[in-house]
Amino acid sequence: MDEMRKKIIIQEINSWKESRMLPEQYCNYLLALYGQGELPPSKSNETASKKNDIFFGVLIGTFFAFIVFLNYFTEITIRMQMLMTTISILVFGLAVRRLKGRKIIFQMALMGMVLSLLLLTVSLAEFMAPGKAGILYIFLFINCGLWILLGNKLKLLHFSIAGSLGALVTLYFLII
Structure with missing residues:
Protein backbone atom coordinates (compact mmCIF):
# COMPACT_ATOMS: atom_id res chain seq x y z
CA MET A 1 0.00 0.00 0.00
CA GLY A 35 1.08 2.09 11.05
CA GLN A 36 2.97 -1.24 10.98
CA GLY A 37 3.63 -1.16 14.70
CA GLU A 38 4.68 2.48 14.88
CA LEU A 39 3.27 4.62 17.64
CA PRO A 40 0.49 7.04 16.71
CA PRO A 41 1.37 10.75 16.57
CA SER A 42 1.94 12.36 19.95
CA LYS A 43 -0.71 14.32 21.79
CA SER A 44 1.50 17.43 22.15
CA ASN A 45 -0.04 19.03 19.04
CA GLU A 46 -3.53 18.50 20.47
CA THR A 47 -2.47 20.06 23.79
CA ALA A 48 -1.03 23.11 22.03
CA SER A 49 -4.18 23.42 19.93
CA LYS A 50 -6.37 23.27 23.04
CA LYS A 51 -4.26 25.98 24.70
CA ASN A 52 -4.62 28.16 21.59
CA ASP A 53 -8.37 27.57 21.58
CA ILE A 54 -8.61 28.61 25.23
CA PHE A 55 -6.54 31.72 24.51
CA PHE A 56 -8.68 32.66 21.49
CA GLY A 57 -11.86 31.98 23.49
CA VAL A 58 -10.77 34.31 26.28
CA LEU A 59 -9.66 36.90 23.71
CA ILE A 60 -13.00 36.74 21.86
CA GLY A 61 -14.99 36.99 25.11
CA THR A 62 -12.91 39.91 26.36
CA PHE A 63 -13.19 41.76 23.06
CA PHE A 64 -16.97 41.33 22.99
CA ALA A 65 -17.27 42.46 26.61
CA PHE A 66 -15.21 45.54 25.72
CA ILE A 67 -17.55 46.36 22.81
CA VAL A 68 -20.64 45.99 25.03
CA PHE A 69 -18.98 48.17 27.68
CA LEU A 70 -18.12 50.75 25.04
CA ASN A 71 -21.68 50.85 23.74
CA TYR A 72 -23.60 50.93 26.99
CA PHE A 73 -21.38 52.29 29.74
CA THR A 74 -19.43 55.14 28.19
CA GLU A 75 -20.30 58.67 27.14
CA ILE A 76 -18.87 58.55 23.63
CA THR A 77 -21.02 59.66 20.71
CA ILE A 78 -23.26 57.20 18.94
CA ARG A 79 -21.28 57.61 15.72
CA MET A 80 -18.09 56.56 17.48
CA GLN A 81 -19.92 53.63 19.06
CA MET A 82 -21.16 52.52 15.64
CA LEU A 83 -17.66 52.88 14.18
CA MET A 84 -16.10 50.77 16.94
CA THR A 85 -18.86 48.16 16.60
CA THR A 86 -18.31 48.03 12.83
CA ILE A 87 -14.59 47.50 13.41
CA SER A 88 -15.42 44.72 15.87
CA ILE A 89 -17.63 43.03 13.26
CA LEU A 90 -14.70 43.08 10.84
CA VAL A 91 -12.34 41.69 13.49
CA PHE A 92 -14.79 38.92 14.39
CA GLY A 93 -15.27 38.21 10.67
CA LEU A 94 -11.53 37.76 10.24
CA ALA A 95 -11.49 35.48 13.29
CA VAL A 96 -14.36 33.44 11.83
CA ARG A 97 -12.45 33.07 8.59
CA ARG A 98 -9.22 32.09 10.35
CA LEU A 99 -10.81 29.66 12.81
CA LYS A 100 -13.12 27.92 10.36
CA GLY A 101 -11.86 24.39 11.02
CA ARG A 102 -12.26 24.51 14.80
CA LYS A 103 -15.74 23.84 16.07
CA ILE A 104 -16.25 25.61 19.40
CA ILE A 105 -13.91 28.55 18.89
CA PHE A 106 -15.32 29.12 15.39
CA GLN A 107 -18.83 29.28 16.83
CA MET A 108 -17.70 31.71 19.54
CA ALA A 109 -16.23 34.04 16.93
CA LEU A 110 -19.39 33.72 14.82
CA MET A 111 -21.55 34.53 17.84
CA GLY A 112 -19.39 37.55 18.62
CA MET A 113 -19.81 38.72 15.04
CA VAL A 114 -23.60 38.38 14.89
CA LEU A 115 -24.09 39.85 18.37
CA SER A 116 -21.91 42.82 17.39
CA LEU A 117 -24.05 43.15 14.26
CA LEU A 118 -27.12 43.15 16.49
CA LEU A 119 -25.59 45.92 18.63
CA LEU A 120 -24.80 47.90 15.48
CA THR A 121 -28.29 47.58 14.06
CA VAL A 122 -29.90 48.62 17.34
CA SER A 123 -27.61 51.66 17.48
CA LEU A 124 -28.34 52.41 13.83
CA ALA A 125 -32.10 52.19 14.40
CA GLU A 126 -31.83 54.57 17.35
CA PHE A 127 -29.64 56.92 15.31
CA MET A 128 -31.91 56.90 12.24
CA ALA A 129 -35.26 57.15 13.98
CA PRO A 130 -35.00 57.93 17.69
CA GLY A 131 -38.01 56.72 19.65
CA LYS A 132 -39.64 54.88 16.71
CA ALA A 133 -39.99 51.22 17.56
CA GLY A 134 -41.12 50.18 14.07
CA ILE A 135 -37.67 50.71 12.56
CA LEU A 136 -36.10 48.79 15.43
CA TYR A 137 -38.48 45.87 14.89
CA ILE A 138 -37.61 45.76 11.18
CA PHE A 139 -33.90 45.62 11.99
CA LEU A 140 -34.51 42.93 14.62
CA PHE A 141 -36.45 40.80 12.13
CA ILE A 142 -33.60 41.17 9.62
CA ASN A 143 -31.11 40.04 12.27
CA CYS A 144 -33.28 37.07 13.24
CA GLY A 145 -33.59 36.08 9.58
CA LEU A 146 -29.82 36.29 9.22
CA TRP A 147 -29.37 34.04 12.25
CA ILE A 148 -31.82 31.49 10.84
CA LEU A 149 -30.03 31.53 7.45
CA LEU A 150 -26.63 31.11 9.12
CA GLY A 151 -27.97 28.28 11.23
CA ASN A 152 -29.34 26.47 8.19
CA LYS A 153 -26.29 27.08 6.00
CA LEU A 154 -23.68 26.13 8.62
CA LYS A 155 -25.87 23.43 10.19
CA LEU A 156 -25.80 25.14 13.58
CA LEU A 157 -29.09 24.34 15.26
CA HIS A 158 -28.63 26.86 18.08
CA PHE A 159 -28.43 29.72 15.57
CA SER A 160 -31.68 28.64 13.93
CA ILE A 161 -33.38 28.30 17.30
CA ALA A 162 -32.08 31.68 18.51
CA GLY A 163 -33.25 33.36 15.31
CA SER A 164 -36.69 31.76 15.53
CA LEU A 165 -37.11 32.63 19.20
CA GLY A 166 -35.88 36.17 18.57
CA ALA A 167 -38.42 36.60 15.77
CA LEU A 168 -41.20 35.28 18.02
CA VAL A 169 -40.26 37.61 20.88
CA THR A 170 -40.04 40.57 18.51
CA LEU A 171 -43.43 39.66 17.04
CA TYR A 172 -44.86 39.38 20.56
CA PHE A 173 -43.71 42.90 21.45
CA LEU A 174 -44.88 44.20 18.10
CA ILE A 175 -48.42 42.89 18.71
CA ILE A 176 -48.61 44.01 22.34
Whole structure:
Protein backbone atom coordinates (compact mmCIF):
# COMPACT_ATOMS: atom_id res chain seq x y z
CA MET A 1 0.00 0.00 0.00
CA ASP A 2 1.44 3.39 -0.90
CA GLU A 3 2.28 5.98 1.75
CA MET A 4 -0.43 8.47 0.73
CA ARG A 5 -3.18 5.90 1.22
CA LYS A 6 -1.76 4.93 4.61
CA LYS A 7 -1.71 8.56 5.73
CA ILE A 8 -5.33 9.04 4.66
CA ILE A 9 -6.44 5.85 6.42
CA ILE A 10 -4.55 6.76 9.59
CA GLN A 11 -6.05 10.28 9.59
CA GLU A 12 -9.52 8.77 9.17
CA ILE A 13 -8.97 6.32 12.03
CA ASN A 14 -7.73 9.19 14.23
CA SER A 15 -10.88 11.18 13.44
CA TRP A 16 -12.99 8.12 14.31
CA LYS A 17 -11.11 7.85 17.58
CA GLU A 18 -11.65 11.55 18.42
CA SER A 19 -15.35 11.46 17.56
CA ARG A 20 -15.75 8.07 19.28
CA MET A 21 -17.31 6.42 16.24
CA LEU A 22 -15.39 3.26 17.16
CA PRO A 23 -14.16 2.13 20.57
CA GLU A 24 -10.67 3.34 21.42
CA GLN A 25 -9.29 -0.21 21.55
CA TYR A 26 -10.38 -0.89 17.97
CA CYS A 27 -8.91 2.39 16.78
CA ASN A 28 -5.61 1.64 18.54
CA TYR A 29 -5.55 -1.80 16.91
CA LEU A 30 -6.23 -0.35 13.45
CA LEU A 31 -3.61 2.36 13.97
CA ALA A 32 -1.04 -0.26 14.94
CA LEU A 33 -2.06 -2.39 11.96
CA TYR A 34 -1.85 0.37 9.37
CA GLY A 35 1.08 2.09 11.05
CA GLN A 36 2.97 -1.24 10.98
CA GLY A 37 3.63 -1.16 14.70
CA GLU A 38 4.68 2.48 14.88
CA LEU A 39 3.27 4.62 17.64
CA PRO A 40 0.49 7.04 16.71
CA PRO A 41 1.37 10.75 16.57
CA SER A 42 1.94 12.36 19.95
CA LYS A 43 -0.71 14.32 21.79
CA SER A 44 1.50 17.43 22.15
CA ASN A 45 -0.04 19.03 19.04
CA GLU A 46 -3.53 18.50 20.47
CA THR A 47 -2.47 20.06 23.79
CA ALA A 48 -1.03 23.11 22.03
CA SER A 49 -4.18 23.42 19.93
CA LYS A 50 -6.37 23.27 23.04
CA LYS A 51 -4.26 25.98 24.70
CA ASN A 52 -4.62 28.16 21.59
CA ASP A 53 -8.37 27.57 21.58
CA ILE A 54 -8.61 28.61 25.23
CA PHE A 55 -6.54 31.72 24.51
CA PHE A 56 -8.68 32.66 21.49
CA GLY A 57 -11.86 31.98 23.49
CA VAL A 58 -10.77 34.31 26.28
CA LEU A 59 -9.66 36.90 23.71
CA ILE A 60 -13.00 36.74 21.86
CA GLY A 61 -14.99 36.99 25.11
CA THR A 62 -12.91 39.91 26.36
CA PHE A 63 -13.19 41.76 23.06
CA PHE A 64 -16.97 41.33 22.99
CA ALA A 65 -17.27 42.46 26.61
CA PHE A 66 -15.21 45.54 25.72
CA ILE A 67 -17.55 46.36 22.81
CA VAL A 68 -20.64 45.99 25.03
CA PHE A 69 -18.98 48.17 27.68
CA LEU A 70 -18.12 50.75 25.04
CA ASN A 71 -21.68 50.85 23.74
CA TYR A 72 -23.60 50.93 26.99
CA PHE A 73 -21.38 52.29 29.74
CA THR A 74 -19.43 55.14 28.19
CA GLU A 75 -20.30 58.67 27.14
CA ILE A 76 -18.87 58.55 23.63
CA THR A 77 -21.02 59.66 20.71
CA ILE A 78 -23.26 57.20 18.94
CA ARG A 79 -21.28 57.61 15.72
CA MET A 80 -18.09 56.56 17.48
CA GLN A 81 -19.92 53.63 19.06
CA MET A 82 -21.16 52.52 15.64
CA LEU A 83 -17.66 52.88 14.18
CA MET A 84 -16.10 50.77 16.94
CA THR A 85 -18.86 48.16 16.60
CA THR A 86 -18.31 48.03 12.83
CA ILE A 87 -14.59 47.50 13.41
CA SER A 88 -15.42 44.72 15.87
CA ILE A 89 -17.63 43.03 13.26
CA LEU A 90 -14.70 43.08 10.84
CA VAL A 91 -12.34 41.69 13.49
CA PHE A 92 -14.79 38.92 14.39
CA GLY A 93 -15.27 38.21 10.67
CA LEU A 94 -11.53 37.76 10.24
CA ALA A 95 -11.49 35.48 13.29
CA VAL A 96 -14.36 33.44 11.83
CA ARG A 97 -12.45 33.07 8.59
CA ARG A 98 -9.22 32.09 10.35
CA LEU A 99 -10.81 29.66 12.81
CA LYS A 100 -13.12 27.92 10.36
CA GLY A 101 -11.86 24.39 11.02
CA ARG A 102 -12.26 24.51 14.80
CA LYS A 103 -15.74 23.84 16.07
CA ILE A 104 -16.25 25.61 19.40
CA ILE A 105 -13.91 28.55 18.89
CA PHE A 106 -15.32 29.12 15.39
CA GLN A 107 -18.83 29.28 16.83
CA MET A 108 -17.70 31.71 19.54
CA ALA A 109 -16.23 34.04 16.93
CA LEU A 110 -19.39 33.72 14.82
CA MET A 111 -21.55 34.53 17.84
CA GLY A 112 -19.39 37.55 18.62
CA MET A 113 -19.81 38.72 15.04
CA VAL A 114 -23.60 38.38 14.89
CA LEU A 115 -24.09 39.85 18.37
CA SER A 116 -21.91 42.82 17.39
CA LEU A 117 -24.05 43.15 14.26
CA LEU A 118 -27.12 43.15 16.49
CA LEU A 119 -25.59 45.92 18.63
CA LEU A 120 -24.80 47.90 15.48
CA THR A 121 -28.29 47.58 14.06
CA VAL A 122 -29.90 48.62 17.34
CA SER A 123 -27.61 51.66 17.48
CA LEU A 124 -28.34 52.41 13.83
CA ALA A 125 -32.10 52.19 14.40
CA GLU A 126 -31.83 54.57 17.35
CA PHE A 127 -29.64 56.92 15.31
CA MET A 128 -31.91 56.90 12.24
CA ALA A 129 -35.26 57.15 13.98
CA PRO A 130 -35.00 57.93 17.69
CA GLY A 131 -38.01 56.72 19.65
CA LYS A 132 -39.64 54.88 16.71
CA ALA A 133 -39.99 51.22 17.56
CA GLY A 134 -41.12 50.18 14.07
CA ILE A 135 -37.67 50.71 12.56
CA LEU A 136 -36.10 48.79 15.43
CA TYR A 137 -38.48 45.87 14.89
CA ILE A 138 -37.61 45.76 11.18
CA PHE A 139 -33.90 45.62 11.99
CA LEU A 140 -34.51 42.93 14.62
CA PHE A 141 -36.45 40.80 12.13
CA ILE A 142 -33.60 41.17 9.62
CA ASN A 143 -31.11 40.04 12.27
CA CYS A 144 -33.28 37.07 13.24
CA GLY A 145 -33.59 36.08 9.58
CA LEU A 146 -29.82 36.29 9.22
CA TRP A 147 -29.37 34.04 12.25
CA ILE A 148 -31.82 31.49 10.84
CA LEU A 149 -30.03 31.53 7.45
CA LEU A 150 -26.63 31.11 9.12
CA GLY A 151 -27.97 28.28 11.23
CA ASN A 152 -29.34 26.47 8.19
CA LYS A 153 -26.29 27.08 6.00
CA LEU A 154 -23.68 26.13 8.62
CA LYS A 155 -25.87 23.43 10.19
CA LEU A 156 -25.80 25.14 13.58
CA LEU A 157 -29.09 24.34 15.26
CA HIS A 158 -28.63 26.86 18.08
CA PHE A 159 -28.43 29.72 15.57
CA SER A 160 -31.68 28.64 13.93
CA ILE A 161 -33.38 28.30 17.30
CA ALA A 162 -32.08 31.68 18.51
CA GLY A 163 -33.25 33.36 15.31
CA SER A 164 -36.69 31.76 15.53
CA LEU A 165 -37.11 32.63 19.20
CA GLY A 166 -35.88 36.17 18.57
CA ALA A 167 -38.42 36.60 15.77
CA LEU A 168 -41.20 35.28 18.02
CA VAL A 169 -40.26 37.61 20.88
CA THR A 170 -40.04 40.57 18.51
CA LEU A 171 -43.43 39.66 17.04
CA TYR A 172 -44.86 39.38 20.56
CA PHE A 173 -43.71 42.90 21.45
CA LEU A 174 -44.88 44.20 18.10
CA ILE A 175 -48.42 42.89 18.71
CA ILE A 176 -48.61 44.01 22.34
